[in-house]
Amino acid sequence: MRKFAVNRRLKKRRVIHILTALHKQALFVLQEHHTRAQLLQMRSTSQFYCPCCKAPVILKVGTSKIPHFAHLQQFSCTPGSEPETLLHLLGKSRLYSFLQQQKLSVDLEHYLPEIKQRPDLLVLNNALEFQCSALTSEQVIRRSEGYRSTQLEPSWIRGTETIPLAGPGIFQIRPFEQEMFFGAADKPYLLSFHPEQSLFIYFSNLFYLQGNRWVGKASVLKMEHQVYPFAVPKRLKKEEYRVMAALFRTEKNKFIRSQLYARNRMRNAFWRLSYELQLDKQTVPEIFGLPLLGGHLIAEHALIWQMKAAVMIKEGNSVEALVEKGMVKLSAQHEREKVFRLLCLYETIYKEGIGASAIEVVDISYQALAKT
Secondary structure, three states: OHHHHHHHHHHHHOOEEOOOOEEEEEEEEOOOOOHHHHHHHHHHHHOOEOOOOOOOEEEEEEOOOHHHHHHHOOOOOOOOOOOOOOHHHHHHHHHHHHHHOOOOOOOEEOOOOOOOOOOOOOOOOEEEEEEOOOOOOHHHHHHHHHHHHOEEEEEEEEOOOOOOOOOEEEEOOHHHHHHOOOOOOOOOOOEEEEEOOOOEEEEEEEEEOOOEEEEEEEEEEEEHHHOOOOOOOOOHHHHHHHHHHHHHHHHHHHHHHHHOOOOOOOOOOOHHHHHHHHHOOOOOOOOOOOOOOHHEEEOOHHHHHHHHHHHHHHHHOOOHHHOOOOOOOEOOOOOOOHHHHHHHHHHHHHHHOOOOOOHHHHHHHHHHHOOO
C-alpha cells in the first residue's frame, strides 16, 4: 500500500503542463483571448493530444492557474521536460502574444525531435527559453549547444516575480544565470521578465565583485515599449558610473578588511602584492580595485588582479604575461583576446591615473570605458 502511494505521488509530481495540443490533426494554442466558456465547451466536446508523444492530454480550466493542457503522466513524453508553474505558463503565454503583436512567425512549445528538446518559443532562427526554475550551469550549456547544433541561436529570459529598484545596485547573479547572459562576453547583461505586470527587466553594465555578487544597473521596460530583436541596454552615464564606483569601493574596502586578518600572510596574495607595491594596506589607492566591464573574465577579485597588473607594469613587463604565464585565474567564460583587451585597458587607466585623486581616477576610468 505504501509503495502504491509513493508511485502515485511520483506520477503526480511529474505531470507535464503545456499550452499547445493537437486538435483535429491541427495545432491548437491556448491564448488569453479564449474565454472560460469557450474552453469549457471545447473540453466537453473535443479530444486533445500531445504534439510530441501523441498521448491524450486534458484541458484544465481551473481558477488557480491559467488554462493549460496536462499529461496524465510524464512517462510517455519527452525527456528533460520540467513541471510547470503559474509563472512559467503565464510568461510563455504573454511572450507568445508579444511576439505575435510584433508581426512575427512564432511557434509555442515546438518540439525538435533530432535533439529531443522543446524550446518555449521558436521565432525566426531563435530558440527562446523562459526559465523560471533554477538549473545547473551544465544544463543551460547543454541545452544551448543542442539548439546551436540545429542552427538555432538560443536566448534565455529569466522568469521573476520581483521588480528591483531601477538604477545602480548590487545584485546576486548565480552561475547558471551567467550562462544566460545576452551581449558580448566582456559586456554581458541578463534579461528577465515579470509576467504578471508584463515588464522586461534588464541587469546591465555589470561589474563583477566576488562569488555571485555584481554591481550593475537595473532597468525596467514595459512590454508595449519592447521590440524584437530585444532592445539593447544603453551605456552608463558618468553620474551612474560614479555611483557604481562608490558601491564597488565599499565592497573593496570590506574585502581589504577581511584580508588584514589572514593567517598565512606569506601566501596571501593581498599581503604579498601590497609589499611588492609598497602600499599601506589600510589605505589602498583608488587606482586598485576599479570596476571594469569584462572584469568577470578573470576569476579573481578586481583588487588582486589589478595589483598583479601593476606589478608587471612597474617591472616593465607586458600585462599580457599575466595570462601567458598563468599568473591570473581565468573564468570558464573567458575569451583570451578579450582578457588581453581588459588588461591593456587597465594598463592605460593605471598609467594615466597613478597618483591622481579618487575622483580623477574614477573619471579617467569612465573615459577609458566610454572609448571601448
